[in-house]
Amino acid sequence: MGNKALVESVGSLLEEPERDAQEDDGKLASDLKEDQSLSPKERLEKAEEKEKEKQATRRRLVEEIRQVLDGLFDAIIGAMRPGAPSVIIERGGITLHAQRVWGDQFGGQVVQTEDGSFHVPSKATLFPDYTPHSVAIRLTQFQQNPFTWGRGEYQTRSSVMELSVQQNHNIPVAFDNLTEDFKITIPGGSGNKPATTTITFPAPGNQSSSYHLLKLNNTAEGFLVTITPLNTSVVYGVSGRYGGRPDDQNYNVSTETYVLPEECALMKTLSGDEDTDKTEVKMFFSGQDGPVDYYIKVQVLGPVTECDIEKKTDEKESRTEDIYAYQIQWARLSCVYWNETQEDWRTDGCAISEQSTITSTICHCNHLTAFGGDFATPPNTIDFGGLSFSDLMDNGAVLTTVIVALCLYSFTSSVVKIAERKDKRKLHHAVRLDGLQNGFLYRLLIWTGAARHAGTESTVAFKIVGDKAKSDVTVVDIAAKVFTQGSQVTLTFSTAEQLGNVELLQLMHDNNGEGNRASWYVDRAAVQDVTTGKTSYFFCHEWLAADRGDGQVVKTFPVASEQDLRSFGFLFPASLRSNLAEEHLFLSVAITPEGSTFTRSKRLGSCLSLLFVSMVSSAMWLGDETKTQVVQGFSLGPFSFTLNGVYTGMMTSITCLPVIMAIVLLFQYSRPSNKNNRRVQDVETGDTPETPTQQGPVKGLPHWCKYVAWVLVLLSTLGSAVFTVLYSMKWGKDKSEEWLSAYFISFLVDMFLLQPAKILLLTIVTSSVRKTQAIETMFAEKRGPASIEVSAAVSSIRETGLNCDAFRMKRRMERLSMMSLANIKQARMRQRRDRRFGDTLWSIVWFCCFLLLVVSIANEHHNTREGFHQTQSTTNTILQSVDEVNDPLTFWSWLSETALESFYPETSYNGDKPRWFEKGFTADMQTVLVYPPSLIQGRVKSGLCAVPVTMQQLFDECSSAYDEHAKEIGAFEKGWKRTSNTSTMESAAPGWTHLPSGYPSLPIYGVTTHYWGDGFGLHLGKSADEMRSILAELKANRWIDKRTRVIFLEAMLYNGNLDLFTSLMVVFEFSETTGVFSRHHVQTFRLHQRPGTIGYLYILLEIIYVIVLLYTLWREVKAARTAGLAYLKEPWNIVEIFNFFLAFTAIALYGFKIVYSSRALAAIKQGEGE
Structure with a gap:
């Protein structure tokens, strides 16, 4: 009883952590889901860390449990004599089987538990060189998989069986690569259920068939398949084959299944006929040494010929059914073992037995370790080549379109032949x-x-x-x-x-x-x-x-x-x-x-080939909507499209282009036949027309190239038609019809809009240039x-x-x-x-088009609507209550409350902590700080003026106004104690050392005067806590005193939604009498080009503008050279010269903008790296 209690306690140790782990997983997932302050990446990292901790705990617990079981087994086997009855302890999901036998009697026996067993090979296989005195056998069965930390391809979903053999003095014996296998019966998991699906055929379904493709990787895998007819009096033929689809001559297995009517089944039973139960087919096929495909064919063979007396009735009942159907169930079984070294489940050295079932997996393995069974229900693949005629009838729209197109071509070809006779x-x-x-x-x-x-x-x-x-x-x-x-x-x-x-x-x-x-x-x-x-x-x-x-x-x-x-x-x-x-x-x-030698018939054949090749190309590149990720979509007038659609259209055109170009070029450049050329002599002079040798070298391709082009037309049309129909059968009715309508809309748009537009553009270029x-x-x-x-x-x-x-x-x-x-x-x-x-x-047309081009580009670069709203948002969010700052105390209060909460909000709109995706945003939740905000102070020197004698009782020190001569420079210690030590100056704290201006050529205007942006500056930190700490330190060290004349608050914001930067500059002027005046400057601008496809479109417009400008300049220079000085006498020519000056000035400014924008972006990236 003590041993049983010990095993039960060990089993509970395995179950409790599993139960606790499931509860912890649910609690952790719930907590992580509710904690919106963590980003998905942080949640994933936290979950992975928790999973590693759980697996480490599990691994440690399993090792301790196995040590306990080892000790228990040693205690039992130490007191057991050879030949004594075996001891079986089963508690808490663990079964321990202990037995000692004589060495010469070991081999060939079955060591088993209630539902599992090991069939041991012969003694000659196990001990070929010697015979031990006695052998201790230990069989351990875990109802639950203890080795859950394995991360290999396979996992066990059954009980785990482990057999070990010990010689004299409890020395374990290792068995590996034996010539005779251990036969292991492993109980299946209680939750293992096969996958089930129903396949139907429309009536009448005689000779209709379907194919199922199942994939196997090695000999340790096998499929258990059950096929059950759902119709009475219908015979289904079932066959299977490795590596290809089975037929009447090639198969590995072939059988029939059917369900007899109730009356017929009763008559067969009464007559003593044993062959009455063919109501289902069960097949088991195992893998081979390498990956292999196994095909199963199910075919409707016709009505049952049994029970002649009921034949008419059965046929009548069969005809009344709308469909023929059968049910297929399948499951993949695998033999796996636990690799102690790699710590994962593997299959090498094992083969599955055809006697395996859903409830027990039977394995043949040439080594000993912990064994388990894997169970899976992979998707049932319908073979593309096995599409039946019923699929074709259900998807008739594409087939009808193909037939109508071919008939229309035949009719049009006859009309074209008549037109060609007239052309002659x-x-x-x-x-x-x-x-x-x-x-x-x-x-x-x-x-x-x-x-x-x-x-x-x-x-x-x-x-x-x-x-x-x-x-x-x-x-x-x-x-x-x-x-x-x-x-x-x-x-x-x-x-x-x-x-x-x-x-x-x-x-x-x-x-x-x-x-x-x-x-x-x-x-x-x-x-x-x-x-x-x-x-x-x-x-x-x-x-x-x-x-x-x-x-x-x-x-x-x-x-x-x-x-x-x-x-x-x-x-x-x-x-x-x-x-x-x-x-x-x-x-x-x-x-x-x-x-033209490119006749109407040839052009019509090229059109037919283009239609069908473009259809199959569109079908080839049609993606699955559930798998397609739309990167970016945009609208152009009433039309909207995505990059995925543009990509599909481009790939369709690229696929069609080689075939169509080959056909057109062969037709266009093949020389006409010389057989029927008539040489007519002039009736007046009797001169003979020039022969081809007199006319110069013959140009073009040989005449027989025309026939090659016709062969290409035939092959491309028929091949494309067949594969287009096959694609439609694979898609199904709904998707085929949607694709067909979308294809013809795009085809008609291309034919009636895009192609004429392209030709119109080509004509304009040809007529102009x-x-x-x-x-x-x-x-x-x-x-x-x-x-x-x-x-x-x-x-x-x-x-x-x-x-x-x-x-x-x-x-x-x-x-x-x-x-x-x-x-x-x-x-x-x-x-x-x-x-x-x-x-x-x-x-007029040229000017309107050019004006539209210029307006489009100008509107892109000077679109103020988005910038205006961005400026308003920044002003309303950050600069609220800035006008209330009127002395140093209110200045510190505004910085530590309004400015800090605007730059680094610590609560969201509802008072909770900001969610993970809101971190990094400013208070408007639209913009982020490019770099930390900074303060720059401008001060005046001391001793620049004297306090009048009459006022010395009220004032200790005289404060002068700010100008370039009065401003303070140099380095100070905290509290504005001047230092003259150079090393101390270099290591002085931020905010106490004079720094040059970042705007050397642009003044900054305040209320009373202008400034150049230099002063004692520092950054306010990258978080709310850091900014709060810096402000407290500055206030404690009296960073603002009587000689403070101006403080600049600088910040750079970026709105990723609009791709706009906003520069914020707030000027606080401190008067000599401690009053404070404020003025702000907010400017919004764009440094990048507009992101996405629309940005590239505007780049294209700019390139077109430059090309048009250069062409116009070349034309005007040519006209000026022809007219000489008279060119300057035309007033409009002077206007044209002025326009060129403005255009090239704008281009130069645009170039400067790109250069300085690139420098600014590089500085921003460098600041991010620092």
């Missing part, structure tokens, strides 16, 4: 006129507009006027309809004499086309002198029509001057139209650029893949005789030409008016 009729024709019989050749290039019904079937004529000569009216009378909508026609003709510099171009037609085909809209034209190579340009933009515009069918266009060619009003509209057709991928399908390139692009001659040359010799007299119709046509055109030339002055005036209007409009 608009080949850029090259027409040779008049047989080129004269000596001077010219080429006239005419671009018909892209407006509706812009082309004409009327007979066209033209005339060109130069400064030396003019051409005859030339009629283009050909059967082919070349002046079609959006076409370019090159007319090659000759003149008898050189025209010189081309000045006018006259275009006309006879208005004989049918219906809407009579009118003609001319967009632009160019005349090239083949002899000199000089080209003249014409901006037309006019209707030649009786029913449109001004009703005229003949128009005369002045040549575009150098000023016209560089005018923004002329270049911008044409460049914008060209860039939209070339750069906007989706829009260019409808308005394909003239003569790269004007030469814009002109060359606009007037570039386009050549189709098969350039058709049509020769039409139209003259008044042909070899066959007089052509009366042609003669009358030419005469008619000449009369129209003479009428139009009479109005050339009006045409020139209209051209100048249009140019001035365009330039004026551009100047």
Whole structure:
């Protein structure tokens, strides 16, 4: 009984600290939670310190308990003879089993407690070299884990079993790496419950399957899995496999499970059939030497074929069920042992047995120590590759979108093919006129507009006027309809004499086309002198029509001057139209650029690839909302977005870019095929067109690159579509639909807003800066893949005789030409008016944009609203009752009460101690002190004046006013006792030594005079107690006396919410008659740039401003060099020079601000370090 009482007392020692520890943990957590004066870091450190103390106490207690048990075992085994019955003591959650056996009889037996046991290996394995005389066996079982301070990967959640063997004289025997294992049965914990989940299939679910992935690390781990059908009359196939998903040929285990209807089960039982209970499947699989994945497949095989007489009824009942379902339970069991050296639970040297259950873990280990069992329920992972067709049906929105997009592409592709056939009729024709019989050749290039019904079937004529000569009216009378909508026609003709510099171009037609085909809209034209190579340009933009515009069918266009060619009003509209057709991928399908080998079909394929690649890229970078941390969000007008969203958009674009760029470049630069090129001889001269070798080296990629691009389109589209659908199946219905709507909103915004805005910006830059390139692009001659040359010799007299119709046509055109030339002055005036209007409009737009840029930057640097509120807050908090200071006593009182509580508040608004996050703030709970506040005293010397004899009875000393000659300097001891010792001066107490001013160039103004900030200064400490102690010491040593003339209170505050610094300076002037006057200076400013993304945005605006300023300066310098001194005669040019002076002055001041701000911040950081 005494031994049992001792064991029970030992068990209570283990239980009480555990119980006390739980109570202490709850009390400590509650106390720490209520103590808001501690920061989370301080609470964590305190909790860790408490946990270390608790574990040290636990470790010490367990060591003492084991010593007590060792002594008890030695007492029992010392009085026990070999072969005597074993002694088992079970009290207080501890079981002690003591037994002594003969050495030759030891081995192969089972040493057990009520619910646990050790199966000992054979004697030959345990003692291969000798046989001991006797062996003492000790088995200790702890119901609760005593080794709780282990911090390894594993923890035991079961009883702890410990077996030790002692030889003669109680010498312990060590067993390690035995050839035969100890078989250990460890009771499981009472709270061990398997994880449970239910998996459903929509009906009908025949052949539907799901996969479960479980991960094992080593042979000491195993999973116990139970699968139970929840439907009657449905057969479920269950199979498992290591390292991959099981199928019909590859599996490690395969079985079936089903639940029979009640009537059928009863019939099978009565018939004596034993195979009736397949209502669940229990599987146990252990780990291997290394980490391995184990896959479990559960598949609906179909209805049960048992009980034929009930087949119809069962099928009817099965069809009435809405879903097929099964329940899966799983738990991970582990064999672990206590490593005395490392003090943690480990698994090496142990393997788990397939006979393990939830209630007991059976382990095979080749060594002896304290053993336990780990129990865990890791998450049940659904394999991504095992998504079933039912998941697809439940997430139909994305699949429907993919199918609709592909169908829409097929329909649009058919429409595009029809449009391309029409485009082939608009080949850029090259027409040779008049047989080129004269000596001077010219080429006239005419671009018909892209407006509706812009082309004409009327007979066209033209005339060109130069400064030396003019051409005859030339009629283009050909059967082919070349002046079609959006076409370019090159007319090659000759003149008898050189025209010189081309000045006018006259275009006309006879208005004989049918219906809407009579009118003609001319967009632009160019005349090239083949002899000199000089080209003249014409901006037309006019209707030649009786029913449109001004009703005229003949128009005369002045040549575009150098000023016209560089005018923004002329270049911008044409460049914008060209860039939209070339750069906007989706829009260019409808308005394909003239003569481009990048056809509509290729552009449509690129659009399809872009749509699907961007979809899968967006799905790839879509993060989990619960795991995403929004760093910073901000609003821009009605739009709000976060850096996470910007990051996702950027990564999506970067992912799409390589594929789309490769497709577009392959399509754009692959050369057309030469198989169908038609070489048409000139019908008049019989000349053969130039061969490619005559035209120079062939440029571009090989023709077969086009097929590579189509393969990329096919692969990127299908691959992206498949993976997008798989992602949607993984997300589920709700998340897929939310993603789909958000994606298409962003896609449409990009297509209709961002892309046009980018093209608009590109056009503005090109039209403003790269004007030469814009002109060359606009007037570039386009050549189709098969350039058709049509020769039409139209003259008044042909070899066959007089052509009366042609003669009358030419005469008619000449009369129209003479009428139009009479109005050339009006045409020139209209051209100048249009140019001035365009330039004026551009100047207004440019000025408004520049003004908006300047106002935005200025508003950022001079936004006074936040600074005003910060100044008001500082004034109302710290400077309250400062006007009540009127003598030294009230000054000390104000410092020790108002100022101290403002700088270092010791209570919060409700009278409690400040919470941990309120520490460090001043009384407004918005600002913190950058460095401790300081006091600086200005004093006057003694003996500067004498007390009148009549007043000597009232005054002992005369006090003079403060000025630069009267101020006191030097070092003093406390109580203002002057010292002349240099070493004493260097080590003098703060506040008693004269210090230079921190503002050498700026005076500080008081009520009566100004000061320079030097004096006897000191800091007031970093806490309320320190400040209180310093003030008490200064007051006790009479720091303020009759020679005190001014005291400065300085403080620097920082508001992190607004990123603003506030400088506080309070001037207390002490008059000769002991009166005190106060004046304060509060200034709020910003030293950093604005934090976050908005700060970088303003930096970008500043960089853009500098670039615009430099460009404007370059333009004005160029204009000044051209105009010379006449540039200064324009008043607005003088204003522009003054603006440049102010701008560069502001930039210089901004640079000085950055330099001094950097120095100030460096000084602040240095002060923090000190």
